[in-house]
Amino acid sequence: MDNIINELLPDKLSETGAGLPPGQQNEIFDRDASVYVMPAHFLADSQSSPNAKRFGLLILVGGFFLLAIFSVLAYYFLFKQKSIQSSLPAPAVEESSLTTEPPPAAPAIAPSDQSVPDGILATIGPETLSQEEVVNITEEGATGESTTTAADMATAADDILDADEDGLSDQEEVIFNTNPALSDTDGDAYSDGQEVSNLYNPGGNGKIGENPGLIFYRATSFDYGFFYPGGWELSRIDGDNSLIITAPDKQFLQIVLQPNSGRLAIDEWYRDQFTVDTISADLFYARDGWDGLFLEDKLTLYLTDKNREYLVAIAYNPNNTAHHFKNIYQLAINSFIFGDASGN
Template identity: 35%
Template sequence: MAEEKEKKITADYDKVYVMPEEYHGINPDQPKEIIREKIVTKTKVIRKKSRALPMVVIVFLILTVALLSYIGYLIYFKPAPEPEVIVKVIETEKKPEEIPEVVEPKIEIEPEIEFDPATIKPTKLSDMIDVDGDNDGLTDAEEFLLETDYQRPDSDSDSFVDGVELGNLYNPSGIDPAKLEFSGLVFTYVNPTFDYDLFYPKGWFARSLKPDNSEIIFSSPLTENINVLVLENSLNLSLIEWYTSQIDIEKQDEVVEFENKSGLKGVRSPDEFTVYFARGEYVYVIDYDIGLKEKASYPHLFELLVQSFVFTGQE
């Protein structure tokens, strides 16, 4: 029995010996257990190798697939390069040091003009009269309102020049009606509170600035105004007394008195822009305001108000 086993092992050995080289190196003279153990060990190694081979192939395939996937990713999903225009913008962008320095415009400040009394414009009304083309005593602006011929001194050919006629409250634009108050060229303003009347030219507007009618403004088309104010004179001073009490004592010799066409005595201011009348406990002031204008367009119409001013009612 043992011999048969040994023959069989020997036969197996012969078979093993012609097996692949993995079985080389087994000494047939070694004890059979050792030979068997080596054979078993080698067989396990071969089996391990036979199992490791597919794993290598699988890993190789996985790596290959991964590599191909990465290549595909690089080909199809590689981020696009930044647009060239951005690069150009960056290239053309000026460096801070290349930005030209901003030069602020120089502002020339005019020196303040020192006040010099010698340069003051003349303040006397008679020195500031506007254009009077035909030299008839009415400015061109006044002749427009009075419908006279600004190129003919005697518009109605009655031998009286236009300015003289107006100054005497006559109609300079026609013989009939001769009186200015009936000509339609002027209106009569009646103050119901302080009892006075006066003429003012058509085309002007009369307006009370205070509820008690103590301040009336007559507005012209050329932003010139005539104001008529009523002031308190509670001491019932005469006009001269009241006026001199309002001005510096050294100027009291300059008081200019006059009498208007109604026979009313008044006082003119030295600059001729203001006239004063007085009655009872009130003083009446007629003031010509030309604002900032250098020429007075309506000086003779201002005189119309002054000359036509009259008190009404009882004192």
């Protein structure tokens, strides 16, 4: 026992009196401290059980590693998994897997003048009613479909007669009461086509409203208006919400109006409707009071007023024939206004 103490506590020898003669040692212990000695059987157990110490050490080390492993796993599942899930894109939902009710359709516009069968009202979108659909509106509904293709339209656009090359087709010259053999009928140094484009009368003095071949249509329900040929038939399919203006050869213009429920700018609505990211600059078109965007073929324009209350579609359907009335279509667009107008 004395040898163990001497080995473990060499720096304490002087304090306890170890190494002094026996008489002085007893004197120090008697004066300063009470000494307790471990019972011999405990000492014997500790000397005879080195394996127990190793086992205890292994338990401590193993417990430390288990704690470290559980800590890492807890951090991964609580924080890393959440981060990974938040960074993943939302899963695509297939139509066939949907179990909820479909989103509500665009609000229906109640007819004001005529009773129209359900499901055949023209709506603002990628397609408008074809002439065949218009003439087949019956109690059973419309059954016709447009068969116009891009190739048909490209061919038809090139097959336009313009004898005096003033920009107006020969058929349009008849509407405006201008001379198809003279590029400047009224002799004011501006071609007939230029005057129509700028809303001036190509057949005489004044603005386009002075031309006897035109009528200004005023839609009192929604306070909009535009010019169209007086010799064409105007049909109100759903009050002032949907108009068809038909030429004698069955080509026609169509104007459809609906509320802009989302108060969207025209480019926002266009991107959402046609799922496009970029829009070509030459498709944008604006006039006083509204902003618009053409479809690629330039035969349909979508517009919204500056207050974003309404969405309007103005479309030209040549029915697979030559585009004789492109300037009439452009006139309807350029003259289209919201609010008060004199018709000039």
